[in-house]
Amino acid sequence: MDLKYPDGAKQFADEVRAFVRAELPATIKEKVIRHAKVSPDEQRLWQRKLCDRGWACPGWPRQFGGPGFDAMQRHVFDNVMSEEGAPPALPFGESMIAPVLFHVGSEEQKAEILPRIRTLEYWFCQGFSEPGSGSDLASLKTRAVLDGDEWVINGQKTWTSFAHFANMMFCLVRTDPAAKLQEGISMLVFPMSLPGITVRPIISIDGGHSVNEVFFDNVRAPAKSLIGEANKGWTYAKLLLGHERTSIARIGQSKRELALLKTLAADQGVGGTSLLDQAGFRARVAAVEIELLSLEITALRTISAGGAPGVEANLLKIKGSEIQQTLTELLIDAAGPYALPYDPLRGLGDNGLGSNMEPIGPDEAAALTPNYLTTRVVTIYGGSNEIQRNIIAKSLGL
Incomplete structure (x- = not known):
């Protein structure tokens, strides 16, 4: 089955593709394709180009500075950007806190925060998970007490992605320890430069630094940092997590990885026969391609329904994350022994500096093992897939 866009959407896809090919620096595209890290300066450079074109924050309505794409345009835009190797948008500001501000933010908060998210002047991180409070987020213990016109914050967050780059x-x-778990939580927004905030790196299994521990020691944030109403943070978090789980599906990224898999498998083989000509491996590739196509159709049905994503977001998160993991496994199988030498520095994009060995095998092979390792987490963050299945079952009355 070939999933084709309607004529208008196809023309828009061609327009987006032409823009990316003309404006995206080759060095940045190469990093994305090779699973290397894009620097904050490179991310901001690409964001400026999107702002100049009027395509920054593609999910935003025009009234808040977005392009006002309809559901099909947004899907096409995201897919083409991923397929062409553009850096993925930072979700924490653009896709997570922004929709909450649209609904419950004060006019002052919208005026101050939203334009700066759009330009990446504000680089957000997400302070949710804590030691012992990951998927069971309602058990969080970080406290905030209102003292005059300031919130005094004490506690710890963990697995905080890009907190070492973030300024918000x-x-x-x-905020109400006597209330039921979900009813005593509030949401605050504040600068990372406030006194009493300490960021400590966590080095992950791929050898990289993308997550952190964050400690709060009598941090004083202005009272206006509160988003919406006090003790309603759990309600806002559910809205926010719906957007996060939808974005974790990463359909465009998986389509790009599938194309890479086919290219790599066509070049590898035994006895003059490529992997793609071997029935067993070809069947595995076909199976994941069918699953990816089914996921895209489900995503199109979800976004065409409009409104905030519901339990469908949980389904997309489960299947999208599993497909991402399957693709990393198939890529390692396709590279064979060339994927075995594990050089995390080279895999992270600095070309093996510090290594005394010349790289062997295809250029793509160096980053496959680090990428495989770091992709293990996609079925955990955003709420583990086990929790997602429980939520779906509950929605069905099971």
């Missing part, structure tokens, strides 16, 4: 955080804190 949206954070869930417990």
Whole structure:
């Protein structure tokens, strides 16, 4: 089955593709394709180009500075950007806290924060998970007490992605310890430069640094940092997490990885026969391609329904993350022994500096093992897939 866009959407896809090919620096595209890290300066450079074109924050309505894409345009835009190797948008500001501000933010917060998210002047991180409060987020213990016109925050967050780059955080804190778990939580937004905030790196299994521990020691944030109403943070978090789980599906990225898999498998083989000509491997590739096509159709049905994503977001998160993991496994199988030498520095994009060995095998092979390792987490973050299945079952009355 060939999923084709309607004529108008196809023309828009061609327009987006032409823009990316003309404006995206080759060095940045190469990093994305090779699973290397894009620097904050490179991310901001690409964001400026999107702003100049009027395509920054593609999910935003025009009234807040977005392009006002309809559901099909947004899907096409995201797919083409991923297929062409553009850096993925940072979700924490653009796709997570922004929709919450649209609904419950004060006019002052919207005027101050939204334009700066659009330009990446504000680089957000997400203060949700804590030691012992990951998928069971409602058990969080970080406290915030209102003292005059300031919130005094004490506690710890963990697995905080890109906190070492971020200058802003949206954070869930417990403001009524006597209330039921979900009813005593509030959401705050504040600068990472406030005194009393300490960021400590966590080096992950791929050898990279993308997540952190964050400590709050009598941090004083202005009272206006509160988003919406006090003790309603859990309600806002559910809206926010719906957008996060939809974005974790990463359909465009998986389509790009599938194309890479086919290219790599066509070049590898035994006895003059490529992997793609071997029935067993070809069947595995076909199976994941069918699943990806089914996922895209489901995503199109979800976004065409409009409104905030519901339990469909949980389904997309489950299947999208599983497909991402399957693709990393198939890529390693396709590279064979060339994927075995594990050089995390080279895999992270600095071309093996510090290594005394010349790289062997295809250029793509160096980053496959680090990418495989770091992709293990996609079935955990955003709420583990086990929790997602529980939510779906509950929605069905099971």
